[in-house]
Amino acid sequence: MYSEKILNEFYNPANFGVIKGASGVGKVTLDIGSEIIKIYIKVEEEKVVEATFQAFGGVVAIACGSVAARLINGKAVSTLSKFAVSDLTAVVGKVEDDQMYIVHGVVNAVHLAGESYYNRSAKDED
Amino acid sequence: MEEKEVYLDNASTTKISADVYKKMLECFTKCQGNSSSIHKMGRDANAELDEARAKVAKAIGAKPSEIYFTSGGTEANNWAIKGIARANRSKGNHIITSVIEHPSVLESCKDLEKEGFKVTYVGVDSNGVIDYSQIIKSIGPNTILISIMTANNEVGSLQPIRAIAELAKANEIYFHTDAVQAIGAIALNVKELGVDALTISAHKFHGPKGVGALYVKKGTKIDRFMSGGRQEDNMRAGTVNVPACAGMGVAIENATTDLDEKVREVRVIRKYFQRKVSEAIHNISLNGHPTQRIANNCSISFEGAESEAIVMMLDREGIYASYGSACEMGSNAPSHVLQAMGKEPEAIRSTVRFTFSAEITREQVDEVVETLRKIVKKLRSISAIRIYKSKVEL
Numbered sequence: 001m002y003s004e005k006i007l008n009e010f011y012n013p014a015n016f017g018v019i020k021g022a023s024g025v026g027k028v029t030l031d032i033g034s035e036i037i038k039i040y041i042k043v044e045e046e047k048v049v050e051a052t053f054q055a056f057g058g059v060v061a062i063a064c065g066s067v068a069a070r071l072i073n074g075k076a077v078s079t080l081s082k083f084a085v086s087d088l089t090a091v092v093g094k095v096e097d098d099q100m101y102i103v104h105g106v107v108n109a110v111h112l113a114g115e116s117y118y119n120r121s122a123k124d125e126d
Numbered sequence: 127m128e129e130k131e132v133y134l135d136n137a138s139t140t141k142i143s144a145d146v147y148k149k150m151l152e153c154f155t156k157c158q159g160n161s162s163s164i165h166k167m168g169r170d171a172n173a174e175l176d177e178a179r180a181k182v183a184k185a186i187g188a189k190p191s192e193i194y195f196t197s198g199g200t201e202a203n204n205w206a207i208k209g210i211a212r213a214n215r216s217k218g219n220h221i222i223t224s225v226i227e228h229p230s231v232l233e234s235c236k237d238l239e240k241e242g243f244k245v246t247y248v249g250v251d252s253n254g255v256i257d258y259s260q261i262i263k264s265i266g267p268n269t270i271l272i273s274i275m276t277a278n279n280e281v282g283s284l285q286p287i288r289a290i291a292e293l294a295k296a297n298e299i300y301f302h303t304d305a306v307q308a309i310g311a312i313a314l315n316v317k318e319l320g321v322d323a324l325t326i327s328a329h330k331f332h333g334p335k336g337v338g339a340l341y342v343k344k345g346t347k348i349d350r351f352m353s354g355g356r357q358e359d360n361m362r363a364g365t366v367n368v369p370a371c372a373g374m375g376v377a378i379e380n381a382t383t384d385l386d387e388k389v390r391e392v393r394v395i396r397k398y399f400q401r402k403v404s405e406a407i408h409n410i411s412l413n414g415h416p417t418q419r420i421a422n423n424c425s426i427s428f429e430g431a432e433s434e435a436i437v438m439m440l441d442r443e444g445i446y447a448s449y450g451s452a453c454e455m456g457s458n459a460p461s462h463v464l465q466a467m468g469k470e471p472e473a474i475r476s477t478v479r480f481t482f483s484a485e486i487t488r489e490q491v492d493e494v495v496e497t498l499r500k501i502v503k504k505l506r507s508i509s510a511i512r513i514y515k516s517k518v519e520l
Binding site: 007010011013016017027032033034035036037038053054055056057058059061062065 | 430432433434435438439442459460471472474475507508509510511
């Protein structure tokens with residue numbers, strides 16, 4: 001059963017969709033429930049100026065994807081690697097143990113989006 | 127239920143009908159005796175039980191003495207499988223069932239495996255119909271029991287139980303069928319079908335929850351389920367829940383009277399829903415057999431939109447459907463039935479089950495389909511799965 005907080009985020013998702021020409025994309029596919037989570041970031045001067053998510057998943061995936069995109073917007077891209085499960089649960093409240101893999105999946109997608117930005121930057125420098 | 131609410135989860139449970147409620151209330155208030163007591167109050171309660179037993183028996187073509195009341199379908203399945211297997215252990219230790227059975231059958235078989243029984247789990251085709259040839263091949267000298275459901279609870283596919291019953295009889299093997307989804311959906315006569323044991327659950331046909339029955343053909347070797355009392359012909363101990371059994375009696379009588387007409391009404395509304403959904407929403411597929419299915423079941427996969435998200439968004443609009451079965455809700459594991467049918471993980475994860483009753487109107491269906499269309503559109507706009515538009519007619 002879900003908390004009011006997480007349901008509110010699920011029913012009112014924001015920042016979803018693709019960023020065309022994104023500076024970084026993180027994609028995670030979860031084996032347990034076949035969820036797919038994507039985080040897109042647009043970076044200017046080492047700062048996330050736009051973040052969006054896409055999720056094929058249920059309440060936790062959509063709510064956490066939406067919250068993650070909101071939280072990382074405006075942050076220095078260097079801080080994305082420190083984005084943590086507790087950042088999400090602070091907003092959505094307690095998530096059942098058997099659904100925590102999805103929260104971890106969203107966090108991983110944020111990390112991968114940051115890494116993807118640095119990988120692309122490194123390639124550009126090459 | 128609120129006026130605006132639409133209940134499309136009748137495979138999980140159904141609403142108690144007015145005359146079932148009336149009968150139960152009458153029992154609660156006028157017949158509080160223990161049906162095992164010798165005095166008048168006990169005899170009155172026992173008379174209610176006799177009447178209920180006769181109604182259940184008549185509904186499936188059995189004798190009243192072959193009907194045992196239980197706490198529901200799960201208990202009846204546990205009892206049938208464990209009871210027959212253990213009582214016939216000296217004849218053999220092999221059981222045949224299918225991969226799409228209810229968890230109460232599958233887990234009963236798993237329990238028996240720990241006792242040394244061998245179980246063959248036969249597969250199904252892409253329509254969710256069991257592979258009959260696999261049953262034939264699986265029969266061996268040690269086979270003592272076959273248990274195959276009459277109709278699947280997730281996708282509604284009807285199983286060839288008449289043929290399996292004949293096969294079992296020819297090989298002197300007991301045959302049990304879990305008919306929980308089939309009572310009130312198809313005509314069932316245990317004598318004509320030739321089944322040895324059959325499971326019934328009252329709340330699936332507008333009866334109360336917490337009561338069911340196991341039909342056991344006279345002469346079937348089966349161990350008793352619970353010890354500690356002489357109730358149910360010394361086979362199932364425990365004070366009998368008379369109001370619930372009486373309610374089940376009324377419910378099964380209602381469900382099986384004018385069956386064809388009732389089924390036709392449900393089929394018409396379910397097909398109307400299917401047609402409307404296929405007109406309104408692209409990239410969908412119907413699960414289960416296209417024609418050999420119970421009338422109320424409509425299991426649809428909505429490509430790119432996830433099941434739980436659809437169900438929860440419908441819930442907010444007062445529309446109640448489910449994904450998988452109620453017994454497996456909350457589990458992250460994909461549906462064992464859809465997996466067995468060979469569906470891809472993403473298709474399984476985008477499946478919603480709508481199960482109808484005759485109470486649903488065309489106006490309600492129109493509203494549901496419009497709400498569903500908006501929800502699927504929204505979820506597809508959020509989805510990380512890109513879909514390539516294709517339209518099908520269900």
